[in-house]
Amino acid sequence: MEPDTAPTPATPPRALRVALAVVAWFNLVSALIGMIGLTAFGGMGIPLEWIEGTVFDSYFWPGIILGVVVGGSQALALVATHLRYRLAWGLHAAAGLVMLSWIFIEIALMLVWSPLHGVYFATGLVQTVLAVLALGAWPRPFLGRAGV
Numbered sequence: 001m002e003p004d005t006a007p008t009p010a011t012p013p014r015a016l017r018v019a020l021a022v023v024a025w026f027n028l029v030s031a032l033i034g035m036i037g038l039t040a041f042g043g044m045g046i047p048l049e050w051i052e053g054t055v056f057d058s059y060f061w062p063g064i065i066l067g068v069v070v071g072g073s074q075a076l077a078l079v080a081t082h083l084r085y086r087l088a089w090g091l092h093a094a095a096g097l098v099m100l101s102w103i104f105i106e107i108a109l110m111l112v113w114s115p116l117h118g119v120y121f122a123t124g125l126v127q128t129v130l131a132v133l134a135l136g137a138w139p140r141p142f143l144g145r146a147g148v
Contacts, residue, residue, distance in 0.1 A: 012089065012134035020092050020134060021081060023127045024074045027099055030120070031071030038063025050110040066102070073098040093131035099124030 011017075037044035043059035056062055073095040080088035103121045107113055 016130060016134050020130050023123055024078050024092060024095060027123055028071050028074035031066050031074060035063045035067025050112050054109050070098055070102050089131050089134040093128050096124045096128030096131060
């Protein structure tokens with residue numbers, strides 16, 4: 001059997017790895033707090049009118065989805081990073097996209113915007129961009145030309 005000779009991606013710089021971990025932990029903790037608030041505390045004072053016209057009659061299931069999908073994607077990315085799996089950076093990109101999607105869907109369904117939507121949109125965007133950079137998408141040199 002021939003050894004695996006496929007090139008391995010370079011490990012991203014430490015600052016990039018730390019930044020991704022910080023954003024992912026922030027998003028994970030926020031999703032879990034949101035899940036607890038929505039499920040155990042009846043929506044944390046958010047008016048039920050905000051989900052009128054949706055399939056939900058309470059904030060219980062949105063809270064479960066927030067914790068499992070948004071929080072779960074963040075946890076998966078963090079575990080993969082900790083275990084040094086090659087797919088960790090792709091999982092961070094996916095987790096950032098899940099956060100962005102959650103915010104888009106939440107605003108579209110509730111037709112309400114709050115400053116927290118802006119915060120979590122920003123964290124999802126930052127996580128996605130950092131993950132793409134960790135995947136090696138940053139050209140070196142940045143303004144270099146291909147084939148010259």
